[in-house]
Amino acid sequence: MGQAKREMMEAEDRGWYEPEGHVCSDCVEDEFLKEVIRQHASQRQCDYCGRQTRAHSAAPVAVLMHPIGSAVFYYFNDPTQAGVPYDQGWLSTPTGTQDVLMTLPLACHDQLFEQIAQAFVHTEWVPAAGGHWSSSHLNEELSALWDSFVNIIKYEIRFFFQHASAAKSANPWEHDPRHILLTIDRLVKRLKLPSRLPEKTSLFRARIRSEEADWAIGAEQMGAPPSELARAGRMNPVGISYLYLAFEHETALAEVLSGPPCAAAIARFETQRELRILDLTHLPAEPSIFDEARRPERESLLFLERFVEEISQPVRKDAREHIDYVPSQVVCEYLALVFRVSRNRSLDGIVYPSAVRPGGRNLVLFPTERGFTRLFDQVEFQTAWEREFADWADLSASVGAI
Ligand SMILES: [Zn+2]
Known part of the structure; x- marks a missing residue:
């Protein structure tokens, strides 16, 4: 068999030809692909941007084809091979290679993009997980x-x-x-998501204070409500009280206030020991779409991002919350009672994004002892004060966007 024939058969098996040329890491945007180029650099000049360096900085384009090809075939396949039913046309309309690369997306030097698009054996693609058009990731x-x-x-x-x-x-x-x-x-x-919250961390809680309110602003009134008064919340079922706090007093206010004129009492608490928390506001960055080895991690994170978004969705307080909060309440109770950080250690609480103040972070603490009176000995009341808001300007200056 001749060399050309062998190369063609190898390309057919692989799904792509190996283009000529050398490319530098400046000509691709993805960090993972940049690293592949750095590791395989064997030439001092880039054939695309023309950059010249003293050390080797440009790698053969062929080394990029494996990660790019593997991403393409992870999401797409040729309609015939993907098993798409055909009846006077494909049931799933195919797209061209350039569209496929843009969907990933592959962002790189125009000329390189064109060359990579031309390198694929197939020219038509349909979305296909695991090679099959009807499978899921x-x-x-x-x-x-x-x-x-x-x-x-x-x-x-x-x-x-x-x-x-x-x-x-x-x-x-x-x-x-x-x-x-x-x-x-x-x-x-x-994904090693449970983390530690240091001792002496400040946390805030706010309560609306109506004009007729005659309760004293102090430790007792600013803590978690007694069980018989505990309303259903995002994380707790009605009657089972959890302590809702925020990392910023602006977030604590934004969570309870609806519109001026209004008044609120704000309390500052402090953690009494290092807490073990599940921080859903700092999920690790998704690995690159081209990083084949870390694809399962990427898939898990894509799901967790959706899960966090779902459990932090604003829910209208129109009595529907009793049902809309149930799924997150069940997950929360599982994390409070069944989940173990280590053999004898359970979680103290969950950090989740504020649905009403972008960038704001909330912390829900689980009771350390359950019963008619619950105990939240993870934090201690420090001080409290009252604020009145006459108009929107006053309110938004205090809580930011709500
Ligand atoms: Zn370059």
């Missing part, structure tokens, strides 16, 4: 698992959902609701 499967959990908990079985398989459901595609709790448990540990 891990993050889509996890999202479906979450949707199914939300549906069951809200509308089918509330308390004995671990026996959901015994109940007759009209939806045969539903998943066992326990799976999402175990999946979240596993992902949170694998």
Whole structure:
């Protein structure tokens, strides 16, 4: 077999030809691809931007083809190979290679982009997870698992959902609701999300103060409400009180105030020891779409981002919150009572983004002792003060965007 014939067969197997030319790391945007270029640099001049360096800085374009090709085939495939049904046309309309590369997206020097697009054996593509047009990626499967959990908990079985398989459901595609709790448990540990909150960290809590309010602004009134008064919250079911705090007093105010004229009492608490928290406001950055080895991590993060967005959605207080909060309440109770940071250590609370103040961070603390009077010995009341807001200018100057 001749050299050319062998190269062609190899390209057919791989899905792409290996283009000529050398490229420097300035000519691609993705950090992972930049690193691939640095590791394989074997020439002092870039054939695309013309940059010259003393040390080797440009790598053969061929070394970029594996990570780019692997990303393309992770998301797309040729319609024939993807098993798309054909009936006077493809059931799923194919797109060209350039569109596929832009969807990823591959951002690089124009001439390089063109050359890479030309290097693929196929010219038509359809979205295809794992090569098949009707399959799903891990993050889509996890999202479906979450949707199914939300549906069951809200509308089918509330308390004995671990026996959901015994109940007759009209939806045969539903998943066992326990799976999402175990999946979240596993992902949170694998991504090492539990973190530490140092002792003496300031935290804030605000309460609306109506004109007729006659309660004293102090430790007792500014703590968690007693169980019999505990209303349903994003993370706690009605009657089971959790302590809601914020990292900024502006966020604490924004969470409770609706519009001027109004008044609020604000209290500052301090952590009494180092706390173990699950910080959902600092998820790790997604690995590059071209980093094949870290693809499972990327998929897990894509799901967790959606999960965090969902549980921090603003919910209208129109009595619907009793049902809309149920899924996050179940997850929260699981994290409070079942989840273990280490063998004998459970979580003190969860940090989640404020739905009303962009960039604001909330912390919900779980009781250290449950009962008619709950104990939140993770924090201690420090001081409290009152603020009045006459108009919007006054209010927005104090809480930022709400
Ligand atoms: Zn260059």
